Amino acid sequence: MSYVRGLKCRECGQAYPEKGVHVCETCFGPLEVQYDYAAMRGKVTRESIAGGPRNLWRYRDLLPIHGEPKVGLHSGMTPLKRARNLERVLGVRELYIKDDSANYPTWSYKERVVSVAITKAIELGYDTVGCASTGNLANSVAAHAAEAGLRAFVMIPHDLEQGKVLGSLIFNPTMVRIKGNYDDVNRLCSEIADKYRWAIVNVNLRPFYTEGAKTFGFEIAEQMGWKLPKHTVCPTAGGTILPKIYKGYREFINLGLVEDNQPRIYSAQAAGCNPVVEAIRAGRDLIKPQKPKTIAKSIAIGNPADGFYVVQAVKESGGWGEDATDSEIVEAIKLLARTEGTWTEPAGGTTLAATIKLIESGRIPRDESICVCITGNGLKTVEVVVDQLALPESIAPSLDAFDALMADRGTAVAAVSAV
Amino acid sequence: MAKVQKRVWLTFGNRNLVEKPILWRMAREYPNVSFDIRQASVTAEIGIMAVLFEGESGELATALEFLKAQGLTVEPIEKNMIES
Numbered sequence: 001m002s003y004v005r006g007l008k009c010r011e012c013g014q015a016y017p018e019k020g021v022h023v024c025e026t027c028f029g030p031l032e033v034q035y036d037y038a039a040m041r042g043k044v045t046r047e048s049i050a051g052g053p054r055n056l057w058r059y060r061d062l063l064p065i066h067g068e069p070k071v072g073l074h075s076g077m078t079p080l081k082r083a084r085n086l087e088r089v090l091g092v093r094e095l096y097i098k099d100d101s102a103n104y105p106t107w108s109y110k111e112r113v114v115s116v117a118i119t120k121a122i123e124l125g126y127d128t129v130g131c132a133s134t135g136n137l138a139n140s141v142a143a144h145a146a147e148a149g150l151r152a153f154v155m156i157p158h159d160l161e162q163g164k165v166l167g168s169l170i171f172n173p174t175m176v177r178i179k180g181n182y183d184d185v186n187r188l189c190s191e192i193a194d195k196y197r198w199a200i201v202n203v204n205l206r207p208f209y210t211e212g213a214k215t216f217g218f219e220i221a222e223q224m225g226w227k228l229p230k231h232t233v234c235p236t237a238g239g240t241i242l243p244k245i246y247k248g249y250r251e252f253i254n255l256g257l258v259e260d261n262q263p264r265i266y267s268a269q270a271a272g273c274n275p276v277v278e279a280i281r282a283g284r285d286l287i288k289p290q291k292p293k294t295i296a297k298s299i300a301i302g303n304p305a306d307g308f309y310v311v312q313a314v315k316e317s318g319g320w321g322e323d324a325t326d327s328e329i330v331e332a333i334k335l336l337a338r339t340e341g342t343w344t345e346p347a348g349g350t351t352l353a354a355t356i357k358l359i360e361s362g363r364i365p366r367d368e369s370i371c372v373c374i375t376g377n378g379l380k381t382v383e384v385v386v387d388q389l390a391l392p393e394s395i396a397p398s399l400d401a402f403d404a405l406m407a408d409r410g411t412a413v414a415a416v417s418a419v
Numbered sequence: 420m421a422k423v424q425k426r427v428w429l430t431f432g433n434r435n436l437v438e439k440p441i442l443w444r445m446a447r448e449y450p451n452v453s454f455d456i457r458q459a460s461v462t463a464e465i466g467i468m469a470v471l472f473e474g475e476s477g478e479l480a481t482a483l484e485f486l487k488a489q490g491l492t493v494e495p496i497e498k499n500m501i502e503s
Binding site (some may be wrong): 011022023026027028029133134135136157182183185186187189190193201202203204206238284285286288289297298299300301302304305347375376377406 | 428458462469495498499500
């Protein structure tokens with residue numbers, strides 16, 4: 001049974017049927033999925049969720065589909081790790097890492113939004129899906145479309161690095177390399193989305209796509225034992241995930257699935273592209289567009305589509321925004337790797353670096369529960385750390401050479417006798 | 420010549436731009452391009468408008484270039500479509 005009751009404009013309230021539209025025809029405000037929460041009460045329970053599949057579709061009652069899920073049957077339910085080593089380093093009592101660097105099949109949180117969008121695209125009768133992306137979104141759309149047997153168009157700037165292109169090309173989408181600067185490519189993609197009857201997942205399917213991000217928050221709550229962290233720190237790029245994690249928390253609270261501990265949510269951005277954090281600091285709701293300049297390219301969006309709603313969620317929750325310089329981002333990537341064994345991309349480094357600054361500034365108390373949202377995998381962005389890690393010298397294949405190396409390094413080595 | 424429509428966000432990014440009658444100037448300069456403000460939020464420091472423009476394709480593009488040349492940010496209603 002589906003609890004979806006159509007779409008509604010977030011600004012003027014105009015109602016729309018479920019179809020591939022994303023902005024209100026009257027005020028151009030964004031559309032959002034409406035659910036019948038009253039009908040869910042008593043039916044959507046901890047038990048009904050726990051009895052579902054071990055993937056993101058265990059929350060399907062709170063997702064905008066009617067039939068069976070088509071893709072994403074192995075996506076979601078990523079690790080929520082108690083980060084005890086990091087707790088000691090940072091001097092905090094209770095710290096968790098929600099780790100979507102382990103999300104299948106393309107190792108980022110995008111699996112969540114794309115699984116929902118592609119399932120919805122099939123329900124709505126589309127045979128072609130697409131996106132404009134420089135990385136994780138393209139990877140995920142290409143992979144899920146391949147599994148679903150849909151035609152996929154991936155539009156990219158022509159000068160994108162080969163490594164980023166391969167992660168999509170391997171799934172055999174139709175890739176369109178567009179000459180021009182970022183603004184040219186963006187404008188053309190908007191015109192393509194207008195003209196062709198394709199499901200551009202983050203454009204005309206955006207109301208459905210963004211709902212998939214709620215599952216990140218649902219999983220945090222369920223994996224913490226049906227409770228919420230007091231503080232959740234989340235990266236902000238286009239502004240999809242943060243408001244939806246917060247919405248997910250509020251839905252669970254309103255359905256009585258978790259206690260309302262007044263969870264606070266915090267936005268993390270790179271200092272070289274911080275339009276949302278800048279607005280939060282200035283006490284503004286409106287976002288001033290920026291030209292990005294940061295190594296955290298996966299979150300370098302100068303005028304985020306949902307930036308306004310990030311600011312609203314942060315303000316409503318009592319959270320805050322913090323940014324991190326490129327060197328702080330790299331240090332945080334290395335810290336997370338050496339303490340918790342998780343290698344994240346710069347977006348994750350940004351989130352951890354921002355968390356550290358929020359703790360040090362006293363915005364996040366050291367004795368309350370904290371969850372750091374890791375949304376992507378470091379293996380896709382090796383270039384940001386390749387110059388930061390010294391390649392060790394090589395030695396001759398002899399025990400003497402090894403012993404000499406140990407002595408050089410001052411490493412205390414206990415000789416072990418053969419038993 | 421067939422008319423086309425464009426839905427865009429205009430951002431007036433500072434006080435100087437907020438206090439100038441830029442849309443009025445555009446209307447004088449390009450009288451055949453019409454505009455319809457569907458949503459606006461304006462403070463002393465920043466103004467953002469959702470606007471529907473309509474006109475002949477070439478003239479409409481020139482009018483939008485005029486707005487950019489005045490310092491406005493002109494973006495598709497989807498804003499940044501290109502995600503990582």
